[in-house]
Amino acid sequence: MAPTVDEIYRAAAAAGARPDPLLTVSEWADQYRVLSTRASAEPGPWRTERTPYLKEIMDCLSPSSPVERVVFMKGAQVGATECGNNWIGGKLVSRDEVQVAAFNKFRTFRDGMLNIPDRVAAVLAAESDPARVHEILAIEIRKALLEFADGANR
Numbered sequence: 001m002a003p004t005v006d007e008i009y010r011a012a013a014a015a016g017a018r019p020d021p022l023l024t025v026s027e028w029a030d031q032y033r034v035l036s037t038r039a040s041a042e043p044g045p046w047r048t049e050r051t052p053y054l055k056e057i058m059d060c061l062s063p064s065s066p067v068e069r070v071v072f073m074k075g076a077q078v079g080a081t082e083c084g085n086n087w088i089g090g091k092l093v094s095r096d097e098v099q100v101a102a103f104n105k106f107r108t109f110r111d112g113m114l115n116i117p118d119r120v121a122a123v124l125a126a127e128s129d130p131a132r133v134h135e136i137l138a139i140e141i142r143k144a145l146l147e148f149a150d151g152a153n154r
Contacts, residue, residue, distance in 0.1 A: 012103045024065070025058035028090035035082075046086070051079045061087045105148075112144045 003011075023031065026048045033046035048055050060067040061083075074080050120136055127133050 009107075012100055022064050023090065024062040025087050025090045026055045026062075029058065029086040033086055033089060046082075051082075054079050054083045058083055058086055062090070109144065109148045112147060113141070116140045116144065 029046045030048050035043050035046055037043040042050070048058070057070065057072055059065060060070050072080060072083075116137070120140055123136060124133055127136065
């Protein structure tokens with residue numbers, strides 16, 4: 001049996017309320033990073049244990065690190081680019097976070113659209129000019145769309 005709208009809503013709300021795990025850059029890389037056959041002589045999951053000298057550097061780049069400045073003096077071909085890629089990757093937003101945010105945004109938009117009839121019912125009931133009815137509805141719809149677009153830019 002398919003989940004009800006209420007079940008989907010509750011699951012999304014629970015997922016949105018749960019904080020992301022605090023991962024260091026090296027933990028993030030070990031958990032999520034996959035090296036391609038084009039980018040690496042050893043494709044597959046990233047393993048910090050293969051480049052232990054990068055661990056401290058990556059962990060100092062982590063949001064939870066108190067370090068404010070990282071200086072990386074290095075030779076050639078020691079993994080600096082991959083270290084940077086891991087740092088950037090660790091800063092990306094998870095797909096689940098995006099889904100929850102989109103769900104909440106569209107729910108708010110839907111509610112705003114569904115409330116239009118309640119807001120304008122009395123005004124429309126008193127209006128006899130079809131052009132004026134159309135104008136009132138167009139204004140309300142435009143207002144809802146502008147609120148939606150403005151919220152997307154925040």
